[in-house]
Structure formats: structure tokens, C-alpha cells
Amino acid sequence: MRLHHTPGSRSLRILWLIEEMGLECQIHSYSLTDGSLRTPEFLALSPAGRIPALEIEGEVIFESGAIVEYLTELTGQFAPAPRTPERAAFLSWVHFAETQANILQALNIHHIFLRPETARSVPLMQLDTKRLAVTMKALERHLAGREWLLSEFSAADCMLGFNLDAMFRFVRAEGFPAIMAYRARAQARPAYQRALARAGGDAIYAKDFYEVPDV
Template sequence: MTILHHVPGSRSHRVLWLLEELGEETEIRTWSLTGGDLRSPEFRALSPAGRIPALQIDGQVIFESGAIVQYLTETRARLAPAPGTAERAAFLEWLSFAETQANILQALNIHHIFLRPESARSVPLMTLETKRLAVTMQAMEAHLTGRDWLLDEFSAADCMFGFNMDAMFRFVPRAGFPALSAWTARAQARPAHQRAVEKGGASMYAQDFYELPDG
């Protein structure tokens, strides 16, 4: 049995989506970001840094979502260009790019949602991270203009943005990003993505858009 250790709306969504695309029968075990669960010895035995996700599969435990995504494509031989093919480098680039962008989104999530009291927020840092997020989105907009997917066909590289898709437009307005918005809509309309949302739980966001605070 494949077991995904999961937090709704987190990086584990990218793995859950890919598992659904691959048709992998998966048990989902849900943890809390705020209850101290991820610091428990039980979870640290699965993921040493106490980070979601962790995947129990093929008699082993794998942590770090990028490693999990790459492992799944290599062992299931689907949704990724094979090593040595023309698109392999681009596939690996987008896996890493998704995590670069996710780190920016994580910083914004911490400041907008989790950091308390609100006076502890750093407005200059929030402003900087919002600008950095916009730069990554502009790069994606340029790349996606005139194409449906990140590679020539839908791939696990698109799944790697499963966490990012729900988050990026919470902090940067959609105006000016028609290709990125269309790609997001196509991806989220895929039956496997919809099943992942249904099985994995609701988004962590309580509002559609988070304005930068004054300061």
C-alpha cells in the first residue's frame, strides 16, 4: 500500500495530484501544520526535518516532494521525458523552478497567515517577496504564451506546481498573466487534479487575495 503523509494545501498536494494522474492507489494520512504533529518522533522518523510530504512506497519512505515526483516518474515510466531525451533538461529545470517559487510562497504564507501577532510581520520583507514572486510568474507567463503545458505535453512538471497554482494569485493579481491563468485553469480542470482536491482537503487560504499591509 502506498501511503502519503499530507497537509491540505501544502506541497504534498503536488504529490497527491501526480499519484492520481498515475492511477496509484494511495492511503492519505493527514497531519496538522500548527498542532506540533510534524515535530513528533513519529513523523520525524518519516521526514527528518519534519516537513510534508513523506511517501511510503515500494517498501521505503521518501521525503522531499521534488525527489518523490522524480522517483514516481522514473519507476512508473510515465509523465516525464526519459533521461537522454531532448526535453529531459527542461523537465528537471521546471521541477526545481517550482520549488524556487514555492519557497517564496512559503515566506508569504508565514507572514500573511501564520505569523502572530501581526506586529511581528516584516512589511519590507513581504514587499520584497511579493516582487520576487511576480518575477517568477512573469517568467512563466513568457514561457507559457502560445503553449498549453510547460513541456510539449502535460507532464509531472505541471503537477509540481500543484501547491503553487492555488497560492500565487493570492498575492499577485491575475491582470497581466493571461497565459499563466489559462494554464492554471487547464491544469485544475484535469479529473486527476479534481480528485486530488476532493481527497486531499480544502485550501489553507481564508480569502481570495492578500493585500500587502501598510508600513
């Protein structure tokens, strides 16, 4: 297996799951900003020019949610089987994680990547911060009194795990004790620690918190 990867990106979801599963995997690293995600060679692997993509068994899979589902089917681990009681919840939380990640990505663009800074839109930052808070309140309600998203640890937790540091860069942690406790549990897992060590650090955030500027 070969994982096409960028430090600080959604490919941490896949690295973490691979570590949980005890699978071997090579890593091919790219930069988000040097144009290497737009070369014909990379677009042949991932047509939207996005990370992650996984080469496996002579195929290439792109979209982190699809990779997660594929790996759980391949190994029979970390997901309830189709037509069993928690299958619907599993699929829902896998895709919820990506809905939330898209809001985080928009906030990263507003606060960090967009140049010149005068091109940034404060109303859009405010809107996306509120949209992020809606997803966090939903997660907080779901996690209250639970250890994991489902009745036991699953690949849905790996999908969501990537979001857990980023969300608190834009919304303060006060009011989210269940998410904070869940984050501590997730990040204490040895497989998460191994994945983080292989992932190559955080290439995005220079600050702990990004305030929406006053208008």
C-alpha cells in the first residue's frame, strides 16, 4: 500500500486507521502549496487534486471516507457489518466528519491561506464559525456519556479524529467537555501516536486560536 499524504491533512485519518489495523504502508508526501497536487501524475491518482489517495491491490482510491470504508471491508475490522444495528450510525458519523472537515477547510482558507489578507471576508468567517459551532454542539450532545461515536472504537473515530485539533482553533473549548474528553481518549491511543509520528507534524497552524477580526 502507498498513501499519498500531506502533513496536517485528512490523510492522518488513513494513517491512524492503518496503524490501528497493523497494516504496512509506504508514505509519499506532498506540499499543499508548491503545485505538486496539480501535476498530471498526481491528478491521475486523485482527479480533484486532493489528499489522501491510497494505492492498494493494483487500484487507487481517493476520498478519505471511501478509503476508510474500503479498508474496513478489506480487513473486517473497526466497522459494524452491513445490515447490523450500528451500521447506519457508522456511515452517518463517517460522513458527518467530512461535512465538518469542509467547514474547517473553509476557515483555514479564510484565516490562513487566502492572500492578500484584504481578500478575506469577515462575514464568511463569521458564518463558517457559526456553522462549525453547530456541528460541535451536535457532537457534544452525542458524545455526552459515551466513550466513542459507536458503542466501541471504530473507523468513524479515525475519520473524526483529524478534526479534533482543528475545531478548537476556531471555536473556544469552553462548553465542549465531552468533545475534549473524547479528544484526550482518541489522542492517547498508541496507534494515533504512531500515526502522528509518521504524519510529519502540523503544516497549517501557526497560532493556537484564530479570532474573527473586528469589522
